[in-house]
Amino acid sequence: MKTRDLAYVALFAAIIAVLGTLPAINVGPVPITAQTLGVMLAGSVLGARRGFLAVLLFLVLVAVGLPLLASGAGGLAPFAGASAGYLYSWPLAAFVVGWLTERSWDRYDVLRGTLFNVVGGIVVIYAIGVPVLKAVTGLAWGPAFWTGAAVFVPGDLFKAVVAAAIADVVRRSYPVIDRPRRTAGSR
Amino acid sequence: MTLALYVPRASVVHRLPAGAKLLALAVLAVALFVLPTLTAAGAALLGTLAVGLLVARLPVAVLARQARAVRWWLLALLVVHALTTDPRTGAHVALRLLTLVLAAAVVTATTRVSEMVAVVEWLSAPLRLVGVRPARVGLAITMALRFIPVLIERADRIREAQAARGGSPRGVRALRTTIAPLLVQVLQMAHDVSEALDARGADDVPPPRRRRRSPAVEVPR
Numbered sequence: 001m002k003t004r005d006l007a008y009v010a011l012f013a014a015i016i017a018v019l020g021t022l023p024a025i026n027v028g029p030v031p032i033t034a035q036t037l038g039v040m041l042a043g044s045v046l047g048a049r050r051g052f053l054a055v056l057l058f059l060v061l062v063a064v065g066l067p068l069l070a071s072g073a074g075g076l077a078p079f080a081g082a083s084a085g086y087l088y089s090w091p092l093a094a095f096v097v098g099w100l101t102e103r104s105w106d107r108y109d110v111l112r113g114t115l116f117n118v119v120g121g122i123v124v125i126y127a128i129g130v131p132v133l134k135a136v137t138g139l140a141w142g143p144a145f146w147t148g149a150a151v152f153v154p155g156d157l158f159k160a161v162v163a164a165a166i167a168d169v170v171r172r173s174y175p176v177i178d179r180p181r182r183t184a185g186s187r
Numbered sequence: 188m189t190l191a192l193y194v195p196r197a198s199v200v201h202r203l204p205a206g207a208k209l210l211a212l213a214v215l216a217v218a219l220f221v222l223p224t225l226t227a228a229g230a231a232l233l234g235t236l237a238v239g240l241l242v243a244r245l246p247v248a249v250l251a252r253q254a255r256a257v258r259w260w261l262l263a264l265l266v267v268h269a270l271t272t273d274p275r276t277g278a279h280v281a282l283r284l285l286t287l288v289l290a291a292a293v294v295t296a297t298t299r300v301s302e303m304v305a306v307v308e309w310l311s312a313p314l315r316l317v318g319v320r321p322a323r324v325g326l327a328i329t330m331a332l333r334f335i336p337v338l339i340e341r342a343d344r345i346r347e348a349q350a351a352r353g354g355s356p357r358g359v360r361a362l363r364t365t366i367a368p369l370l371v372q373v374l375q376m377a378h379d380v381s382e383a384l385d386a387r388g389a390d391d392v393p394p395p396r397r398r399r400r401s402p403a404v405e406v407p408r
Contacts, residue, residue, distance in 0.1 A: 003384050010331040014331045060328065061331060064307060076292075077256070080284075136280075138268065140271060165367075170371055
């Protein structure tokens with residue numbers, strides 16, 4: 001990996017950390033934070049591989065003992081808690097968002113971007129977060145779904161649109177993802 | 188760095204190698220799920236508190252802060268289990284969760300960030316096989332830690348500039364006029380940093396081992 005890619009990865013890890021300093025909205029047990037916005041942005045600006053690594057690096061920073069999660073949580077405790085599954089799902093979420101974004105890089109717009117963010121940044125996160133929540137807490141599927149997914153849908157939809165709008169501007173002024181490779185001979 | 192959750196003390200727990208503490212934490216986590224009884228979870232909680240407060244002499248506030256972070260979960264667990272299964276199961280699951288969170292907090296508070304980073308580098312050594320260089324992992328961590336204050340400062344500067352001009356744009360306009368340009372700015376900064384690092388030899392790959400030549404044979408050109 002080039003030093004440039006490494007710097008982008010480090011930058012987005014830092015961006016996710018800074019988004020955690022924005023005030024979180026408390027709705028029940030898990031707060032709504034701006035950090036998943038950073039996860040979506042990492043995927044849609046950097047692409048699959050670097051987006052994945054950026055989020056992974058952020059989680060490493062949290063794990064080694066920096067209070068970078070929203071509300072100042074940090075260290076190893078969040079990885080053992082009930083919402084640990086959401087953290088584990090983040091790198092994969094960035095990867096999926098990035099993969100989808102890369103595939104239609106030439107036709108990217110806010111609408112497509114929002115759709116990609118919903119698939120990667122919402123569906124993937126809930127698909128991992130809710131079962132882990134259920135396993136750790138022993139809740140039934142119903143309550144686990146309501147406390148672990150349903151309350152976040154409005155906020156997450158909003159973040160999906162915002163991330164796509166930002167990514168669209170960045171794509172036009174400072175594209176980081178390379179154009180998809182054409183087959184030999186077409187260029 | 189004041190950012191860290193590390194609490195300096197002269198204790199046995201602090202002096203233990205970071206790897207050993209992480210291993211103990213992993214063993215505890217497995218044990219709590221293998222022995223699912225209320226007594227086991229209770230004993231583990233008492234043990235964790237004894238190690239954290241008496242042996243490592245951490246302030247109560249450090250552990251209380253982590254416990255506060257999961258208080259709604261604990262409450263929800265007790266209530267939901269009392270309603271759907273039985274209160275005993277609820278107490279057990281809540282106790283287990285609290286114990287794991289506190290044990291993790293003890294490890295974090297007694298281990299320096301630099302020691303943890305060293306463990307991360309050590310753990311990433313096997314990834315050499317798939318082409319990951321542990322030193323690059325360390326470099327990425329260092330860069331991210333440096334970027335965090337830079338980002339906060341840049342965002343503050345933009346906020347102040349807007350306040351000086353009489354208020355900041357809101358909603359969709361803010362995205363176009365501030366957030367996206369800020370992102371472009373810092374992407375450019377990251378790019379410049381990487382070029383500066385490369386100019387100083389950060390991208391130097393250790394040369395493949397060559398056949399050793401005797402200096403006597405080497406002919407100066």
